[in-house]
Amino acid sequence: MAMASHLAELAEKHRTLDEQIEKAVASPGVDDADIRRLKSEKLKLKDEIERLARATRH
Numbered sequence: 001m002a003m004a005s006h007l008a009e010l011a012e013k014h015r016t017l018d019e020q021i022e023k024a025v026a027s028p029g030v031d032d033a034d035i036r037r038l039k040s041e042k043l044k045l046k047d048e049i050e051r052l053a054r055a056t057r058h
Contacts, residue, residue, distance in 0.1 A: 010049045017042040
């Protein structure tokens with residue numbers, strides 16, 4: 001059960017980052033480096049979610 005809650009928490013963080021990226025892209029004053037950082041963090045979360053999901057299936 002702890003793994004499922006951890007995956008849910010990571011998925012929520014992923015959704016939150018997605019929302020932050022959308023807002024940042026829509027805001028003309030946001031630095032491109034900040035957007036890249038957010039996207040990189042989102043990708044790392046996605047990779048972690050997929051890795052943990054695979055580990056729980058095996």
